[in-house]
Amino acid sequence: DTGVSQDPRHKITKRGQNVTFRCDPISEHNRLYWYRQTLGQGPEFLTYFQNEAQLEKSRLLSDRFSAERPKGSFSTLEIQRTEQGDSAMYLCASSGGPGTSGSADTQYFGPGTRLTVL
Amino acid sequence: AQSVTQLGSHVSVSEGALVLLRCNYSSSVPPYLFWYVQYPNQGLQLLLKYTSAATLVKGINGFEAEFKKSETSFHLTKPSAHMSDAAEYFCAVSPNTGGFKTIFGAGTRLFVKA
Secondary structure: OOOOOOEOEEEEOOOOOEEEEEEOOOOOOOEEEEEEEOOOOEEEEEEEEOOOOEEEEOOOOOEEEEEEEOOOEEEEEEEOOOOHHOOOOEEEEOOOOOOOOOOOOOOEEEOOOEEEEO | OEEEEEOOOOOEEEOOOEEEEEEEOOOOOOOOOEEEEEOOOEEEEEEEEEEOOOOOEOOHHEEEEEEEEEEEEEEEEEEOOOOHHHHHEEEEOOOOOOOOEEOOOOOEEEEEOO
């Protein structure tokens, strides 16, 4: 168990550019979550996958945001036409697998990708 | 809709003193409740969780929390603070009636003075 990994750890981009982040969950976990965290705030839920199915999306996830988990393993989060307001830490978490109990499961978080939009 | 309120964005205690971080939730039915800790430049780590079993929950690093339905609270305590406890603490709620959307509070930064 190597934990949840995220790549890149830091991304600086210019306004209007597209960016893509990757999350590799713990291998036996079937649930994967994306959150956004801005300075001084707690993580805000963006979206959630059960295996490859995206089951819930926050209204925070505008049309410029898209997330995929094509094979039920790693996930990508893409932001198109970035805006300065997109600057934040993007966190990925995973949970689930054999012997787990649904929404009471512990979520294991990655270190996050810090996005800065200039 | 569920929500979480953490009272106090900053709490400062002396080393060896009691730590009390406050969390109140709003939910139509008792939800699952969590406390996570975040150290600088690291991801969140679970301290403890309430899943409708015992109302007094013990977690890692000497922390515990008590679920009080009448007060809709889930305050985090530790009898004696250690310098290594300095971090950001988040209370979170998730539904026990379906769905996996977890709502986090704004966080409380704990400072420990020598």
